[in-house]
Amino acid sequence: MVRGFTLLELMISVFVMMILMLSVAPSFSGLSKEVKVERAAAEIYGMLMQTKAEAIMRNEPLWSHFNHLPQGAEDGSWNILVTNSPSLSGTTFMALSGQPYQNVHLHLNHNSKQIKFDNLTGVVLSTGTITISPYSQQNSGIRIKTSAASGRIVVCQFGDAEYGVGDCSV
Secondary structure: OOOOOHHHHHHHHHHHHHHHHHHHHHHHHHHHHHHHHHHHOOOHHHHHHHHHHHHHHHHHOEEEEOOOOOOOOOOOOEEEEEEOOOOOOOOOOEEOOOOOOOOEEEEOOHHHHEEEEEOOOOOOOEEEEEEEEEEEOOEEEEEEEOOOOOOOOOEEEOOOOOOOEEOOOO
């Protein structure tokens, strides 16, 4: 007795596998967008927290400059530079490129496209929000809120997607 599969059985199995793979592919696409948003938010938040510590350690005020926004938000041509000057002419201590975050929408509503950090306490001296969302669905994403009154930086999520941080409405 010969054991094995017939050609017809193999073709049916491959056909069923292809249908299953095609039905799952769209969910992987959405998942990769959400992961990019989470990574971008984590990088930006980490850079802001590191800037707070650097301002205290260096005993000088520092500025995080957000460049090429909003025009560079979609293609990842934005960047964030941390300098010791309100203009970009100062010494650059850190830089974050937006290149790995193409198709992630980044919106900043700080007045001068920069965030200042105090040198004595490290607190944020400007109030505003950084919104990070998938470019195709800007109704959900992550917000990084800065408050000059409290000096805090808070990360929260909005919309239907689940990003693993607290809800902004709370």
